[in-house]
Amino acid sequence: MTNKHTLEKRGIRWNEYFIRSGLGLCTLSSVVTTGVIIYILVKESLDFFTEVPLMDFLFGTQWVPLFEPSSYGVLPLLWGTLVITVGAAFIALPVGLASAVYISEYASPKVRTIVKPLLELLAGIPTVVYGYFALTFVTPLLRSVFPGFNVFNALSGAIVVGIMILPTVATLSDNALRAVPDTLRQGAYALGATSFEVTTQVVVPTGLSGIMASFLLAISRAVGETMAVTLAAGATPSLSLSMQESIQTITAYIVQVSLGDTPAGGIAYKTIFAVAGLLFVITLALNTLSQWILSRYQAEYD
Amino acid sequence: MNPQTTPEASDSENPISIPENSVLDLQKVSISYSGNPAVNGVSFPIAEHKITSIIGPSGCGKSTLLRSLNRMNDFVDGVTLDGQILYMGQDLYGNDIDPVALRRRIGMVFQKPNPFPKSIYKNVAWGPSINGYIGSMDELVEQSLVQAALWEEVKDRLHESALGLSGGQQQRLCIARALAMSPDILLMDEPCSALDPISTAHIEDLLFELKSNYTIVIVTHNMQQASRASDYTAFLELGNLIEFGTTRQIFTVPQQKRTEEYVTGRFG
Ligand SMILES: Nc1ncnc2c1ncn2[C@@H]1O[C@H](COP(=O)(O)OP(=O)(O)OP(=O)(O)O)[C@@H](O)[C@H]1O
Ligand SMILES: [Mg+2]
Numbered sequence: 001m002t003n004k005h006t007l008e009k010r011g012i013r014w015n016e017y018f019i020r021s022g023l024g025l026c027t028l029s030s031v032v033t034t035g036v037i038i039y040i041l042v043k044e045s046l047d048f049f050t051e052v053p054l055m056d057f058l059f060g061t062q063w064v065p066l067f068e069p070s071s072y073g074v075l076p077l078l079w080g081t082l083v084i085t086v087g088a089a090f091i092a093l094p095v096g097l098a099s100a101v102y103i104s105e106y107a108s109p110k111v112r113t114i115v116k117p118l119l120e121l122l123a124g125i126p127t128v129v130y131g132y133f134a135l136t137f138v139t140p141l142l143r144s145v146f147p148g149f150n151v152f153n154a155l156s157g158a159i160v161v162g163i164m165i166l167p168t169v170a171t172l173s174d175n176a177l178r179a180v181p182d183t184l185r186q187g188a189y190a191l192g193a194t195s196f197e198v199t200t201q202v203v204v205p206t207g208l209s210g211i212m213a214s215f216l217l218a219i220s221r222a223v224g225e226t227m228a229v230t231l232a233a234g235a236t237p238s239l240s241l242s243m244q245e246s247i248q249t250i251t252a253y254i255v256q257v258s259l260g261d262t263p264a265g266g267i268a269y270k271t272i273f274a275v276a277g278l279l280f281v282i283t284l285a286l287n288t289l290s291q292w293i294l295s296r297y298q299a300e301y302d
Numbered sequence: 303m304n305p306q307t308t309p310e311a312s313d314s315e316n317p318i319s320i321p322e323n324s325v326l327d328l329q330k331v332s333i334s335y336s337g338n339p340a341v342n343g344v345s346f347p348i349a350e351h352k353i354t355s356i357i358g359p360s361g362c363g364k365s366t367l368l369r370s371l372n373r374m375n376d377f378v379d380g381v382t383l384d385g386q387i388l389y390m391g392q393d394l395y396g397n398d399i400d401p402v403a404l405r406r407r408i409g410m411v412f413q414k415p416n417p418f419p420k421s422i423y424k425n426v427a428w429g430p431s432i433n434g435y436i437g438s439m440d441e442l443v444e445q446s447l448v449q450a451a452l453w454e455e456v457k458d459r460l461h462e463s464a465l466g467l468s469g470g471q472q473q474r475l476c477i478a479r480a481l482a483m484s485p486d487i488l489l490m491d492e493p494c495s496a497l498d499p500i501s502t503a504h505i506e507d508l509l510f511e512l513k514s515n516y517t518i519v520i521v522t523h524n525m526q527q528a529s530r531a532s533d534y535t536a537f538l539e540l541g542n543l544i545e546f547g548t549t550r551q552i553f554t555v556p557q558q559k560r561t562e563e564y565v566t567g568r569f570g
Binding site: 109181183184185186187188189190191192193194197201202205206 | 372374377379402403404405406409410412414416417418419420428429432433476479480483
């Protein structure tokens, strides 16, 4: 037996102790922050719902919180959010997926090394820039083709949010396609398949859960988008079916009240907590769903 | 990519035992990756309805050569091929050859089982269906799985995912998938290297069965497998064909010292 390595404790290792508690504090601070936010949201919303019945809020069709006679039906705001999100998804999902397929399956390595960072750059542009782009470019273009369009209109907002979330769809879907093992492509080619058949019938179905997750993440970004829609689509709560008119989304409403001179503490002010709570529930559901899909997808490949 | 025409190719090193009916004829085939040679001027024939094995130490160019036979190398950037490969008299790399159509006639089984993440049934049916197979798909699937000696094990779970099969079963599924295309030639790159001895024995038995209908080219590291299962053997080293002949010849009376050393396990 050697006694070079004793098994006795050498006393507390102080540096490790400090590092560990330092790291722990950092984690704790973000957990606490999230907790505080949720607490405030819940508390103020509950306050709000003592004055406005939940059913009136969820199913009311008039959103007039700031003037008398006031009305607190959130449907117009939900509708605005839905119009923007669905419109943006119509643009971003097909175009984003097609770009991902092109980058992953067809582009030469040279093209890919140029295009991929460009897309990632696009995803990093501040959203207010997209709003500015909508006001100064998309809307004038729309109005020159269809003179009936309002200066603030839903279509412009949907287009610009669609452009904004497109890189998210493209880069995340590309990652999902690239994760498909090359041996599957080879196996398919060896059966006399064309590139198109390999891509559409083997690669895309295999990467489908990753693609769906990218769709959901992009959609949840569209739901939570604020600046670009406020600038493009304006601030008129409406259940209108026409995309020529101004609408208001949940986020745009929050901005409007936060920036305005609504006195804190009043019922009008508390509305923003109620709608923020609703928004939180929607995006949480979308994110959870996409995480769940992604985790299933990883399990398939282990 | 542009093959030079060398019609006078003849196997001067191997005066004996040239198979009569060859379906594939390699003539001074050289292959390189972005200028780095991997195969140098290899010539030998592949006999119809026989098993030809390609053996040699790791990195000698066996897979490269095998993949050139159904143009799977087309997917690798920078690959160039010189010389000629004749498939029933036609230049495999000629301008009039459609590689997609060619791969329907020359199938391939890979080293690692690579079933699609689809059902067992769809794995087998996919190739024929994209190639416009008319006839009973159920029958074709059953017949292919029977030929691959997998039917009994999977007949009650045809619509379950192929990823739930064991490695050996997956490899037999990949063989069934290739057979469903009724190819003329089946290329196999170390099909047993990821398998246990029992699965390996299954697949070797299978090779014997398949021989009457298919021409098989198999790359293997396993000397017993080559000597048991194949009719002809090509021995490669550093991209050069050292010797080609009947398997019996190569394993009992090799003409080259290197061959003898390799097959008796003294190097490589
Ligand atoms: N995709 C590729 N790009 C560049 N070089 C390659 C590529 N594939 C193979 N090579 C090179 O070509 C040579 C032959 O490789 P190959 O895979 O054909 O050998 P092998 O005989 O099949 O070996 P093993 O028995 O290990 O599978 C090696 O030197 C290898 O490094
Ligand atoms: Mg190999």
